[in-house]
Amino acid sequence: MADIVQEKEKSNYLLEMVNITKEFPGVKALDNVQLRVKAGTVHALMGENGAGKSTLMKCLFGIYHADSGEIFLDGKQVTFTTPKEALDNGVSMVHQELNQVRQRNIMDNIWLGRYPKKGLFIDEEKMYEDTKKIFEELDINLDPRIKTEKLSVSEMQMVEIAKAVSYHSKIIVMDEPTSSLTEKEVNHLFKIIKTLKEKNVGIIYISHKMEEILQIADEVTIMRDGKWIVTKPSHELTTDKIISLMVGRDLENRFPTKDNVPKETILEVKDLTATYQPSIEGVSFELRKGEILGIAGLVGSKRTDVVESIFGIRKLKSGKIYLHGKEVINKSPRDAIKNGFALVTEERRSTGIFGILDINFNSIIANLDAYIGKFGMIDDNKCKEDTEWVINSMRVKTPSQKTSIQSLSGGNQQKVIMGRWLLTQPEILMLDEPTRGIDVGAKYEIYQLILELAKKDKGIIMISSEMPELLGITDRILVMSNGKVAGIVETKNTNQEEILRLSAKFL
Numbered sequence: 332m333a334d335i336v337q338e339k340e341k342s343n344y345l346l347e348m349v350n351i352t353k354e355f356p357g358v359k360a361l362d363n364v365q366l367r368v369k370a371g372t373v374h375a376l377m378g379e380n381g382a383g384k385s386t387l388m389k390c391l392f393g394i395y396h397a398d399s400g401e402i403f404l405d406g407k408q409v410t411f412t413t414p415k416e417a418l419d420n421g422v423s424m425v426h427q428e429l430n431q432v433r434q435r436n437i438m439d440n441i442w443l444g445r446y447p448k449k450g451l452f453i454d455e456e457k458m459y460e461d462t463k464k465i466f467e468e469l470d471i472n473l474d475p476r477i478k479t480e481k482l483s484v485s486e487m488q489m490v491e492i493a494k495a496v497s498y499h500s501k502i503i504v505m506d507e508p509t510s511s512l513t514e515k516e517v518n519h520l521f522k523i524i525k526t527l528k529e530k531n532v533g534i535i536y537i538s539h540k541m542e543e544i545l546q547i548a549d550e551v552t553i554m555r556d557g558k559w560i561v562t563k564p565s566h567e568l569t570t571d572k573i574i575s576l577m578v579g580r581d582l583e584n585r586f587p588t589k590d591n592v593p594k595e596t597i598l599e600v601k602d603l604t605a606t607y608q609p610s611i612e613g614v615s616f617e618l619r620k621g622e623i624l625g626i627a628g629l630v631g632s633k634r635t636d637v638v639e640s641i642f643g644i645r646k647l648k649s650g651k652i653y654l655h656g657k658e659v660i661n662k663s664p665r666d667a668i669k670n671g672f673a674l675v676t677e678e679r680r681s682t683g684i685f686g687i688l689d690i691n692f693n694s695i696i697a698n699l700d701a702y703i704g705k706f707g708m709i710d711d712n713k714c715k716e717d718t719e720w721v722i723n724s725m726r727v728k729t730p731s732q733k734t735s736i737q738s739l740s741g742g743n744q745q746k747v748i749m750g751r752w753l754l755t756q757p758e759i760l761m762l763d764e765p766t767r768g769i770d771v772g773a774k775y776e777i778y779q780l781i782l783e784l785a786k787k788d789k790g791i792i793m794i795s796s797e798m799p800e801l802l803g804i805t806d807r808i809l810v811m812s813n814g815k816v817a818g819i820v821e822t823k824n825t826n827q828e829e830i831l832r833l834s835a836k837f838l
Contacts, residue, residue: 344368345368345369345404345405345501345502345531345533346367346368346391346402346502346533347401348365348366348367348387348390348391348400349365349400349402349403350363350364350365350399351364351366351390351400352364352398352400353386353390353395353398354398355730355738358730360386360557361386361390361397361557362558364383364387364557364559366535368502369533370501371530372534372550373534373536373547373548374534374535374536374549375536375547375550375565376388376535376537376554377538377544377553378553378554378560379742379772379773381739381742382555382556382557382577383554383557383558384537385506385740386557388424388506388535391411392414393415393416396410396412404420404422404501415444418498419498421498421501422500422502423494423495423500423502423504424503424504424506425492425495425505426506431490434478436479437473437476437478437490440494441465441475441494441497442458442462446458447461459476461497462475465496465497466493468526469496469523470522470523471490473489473490485516485630488508489519492505492508492520496527500532501531501532502534502535503532503533504534504535505535505536505537506537507539507741508520508538509538517543539771539774541570541574544565544573548565549564550563551563551564551565551568553573555577577772585774587775587778589804589806590786591785592621593621593785594620594621594788596618596619597655597788597790598617598618599652599653600614600615600617600650600651600652601651601653602614602615603637603640603652604649604650605640605645605646605648606645606647607636609633610633610636610645611640611811611815612814614650618759618792620788620790621785621787621789622790622807623785623791623793623805623806624792624793624806625793626792626795626808626811627798627808627809627830627834628810628834629834629835629838630796631813632813633811633814634811635677635763636814637811638761638792641667641672641761642672642674643663643664644664644674654670654671654759668755671757671758671759672759672761673697673753673760673761674752674761674763675745675762675763676763677763677794683745684736684747684748686735686737688735689733689735690718690722690729690732690734690747691714691715691718691732691733693736693747693748693751694717694732694747694750694754695717695718697752697754697755698755701713702717720750720754724750725747726746726776727743746776753784757789759789759791759792760789761791761793761794762791762793762794765781766778778803781804798827801822802825802826805822806821806822807819807822808820808822808825810833810834812835812836812837812838814837815837817833817836818833820833
């Protein structure tokens with residue numbers, strides 16, 4: 332049971348976290364942090380990656396135990412020692428990195444560990460009806476019997492929100508809930524949030540999207556370097572004020588100055604069609620040395636299929652790939668790496684990191700052949716040297732190389748992954764949503780890195796759902812629609828309207 336220590340005088344707050352402090356070896360993650368959330372409101376929690384947002388939420392959710400400080404829920408002091416205790420007491424968390432059993436269906440994932448029973452057996456009919464009722468309430472149009480592996484990222488996100496609602500939660504934490512959603516899906520999510528507010532649920536909303544925060548939040552708490560900086564009503568803030576408070580300085584430009592110069596063609600992709608249906612069909616384009624080619628499109632447009640087909644993850648039905656004018660055949664990712672290709676995947680947790688292993692392992696894993704010595708043994712010194720290069724050049728915030736990568740913030744995990752692939756010295760670097768869930772300061776650093784690589788004559792392919800990002804960092808934009816190339820435009824001569832129009836071309 333949650334440890335209910337004492338009752339507090341009735342306040343205006345549904346949740347109060349007071350003077351929360353948490354230390355790990357070599358780093359003070361939280362330093363007397365405050366968070367107060369009113370019932371029926373959206374409270375945005377903002378800060379750069381590494382600011383302590385996730386650690387604070389893990390202290391609330393029973394994943395970590397705070398070294399000092401108090402937590403009050405409905406005026407009662409509580410200490411949750413496990414996530415189950417938090418859930419049982421009305422605190423739910425929708426994680427950015429989705430943790431679902433993909434081989435099971437939707438309703439199994441929602442009711443896992445608390446199945447309704449009819450005698451000794453699971454009551455499938457009640458489970459189905461209960462799930463349908465929640466879906467109808469939230470206007471989610473999904474069959475509860477569909478396997479989760481068949482869902483898009485955005486649909487899985489909606490299932491996680493429905494699961495949180497199924498616990499009759501008083502507090503729901505949403506961590507980057509719109510990072511993979513289209514504008515239409517974002518509007519749907521906001522409708523759900525409005526419904527939850529009307530039921531007096533308090534929502535802690537973590538996001539790096541400034542415009543979104545100003546639209547949806549009632550109050551905003553900003554953290555920096557593990558400390559509480561300020562809590563203000565959202566109407567008193569602007570994008571510039573939020574950025575300044577987050578980074579501790581003014582950021583005049585959200586994107587670095589573009590000074591890369593595209594040269595001759597380095598990569599030719601001709602008529603790629605993947606065997607998996609539905610997937611890409613007849614995709615053709617060229618990529619130049621020193622060029623950053625963006626890939627835009629709506630969710631379901633098969634943007635990711637393009638880079639996965641090039642990287643040997645998806646089997647090709649037809650089409651050819653030429654690097655420096657010579658045909659390359661990437662039957663597998665191993666072939667692709669040997670041929671000079673690298674891919675930073677969208678889903679960090681499931682396809683990017685080895686969570687329980689350390690930064691050293693996660694840095695060198697894509698380049699193991701480079702560390703094998705004369706007698707077939709791994710050269711530990713070279714491994715450590717290259718890992719140190721990753722930490723320093725990517726500006727990874729970590730106590731040491733031996734730190735488990737899953738204990739790092741999302742932005743720092745992404746930096747390690749970027750460094751890993753740079754150690755393979757690729758000719759073509761493909762980035763699938765490289766700044767997803769990353770704060771404005773870390774984004775700027777990644778943009779700088781991408782531009783530096785382009786200036787070293789690397790060819791960069793970058794998928795992004797953020798239109799300002801594509802317009803701010805790329806040279807050209809390839810627009811996908813329903814598995815086909817709808818058009819390729821010069822970034823300096825286009826706008827959001829044209830890209831959206833092309834995105835709907837084959838729908």
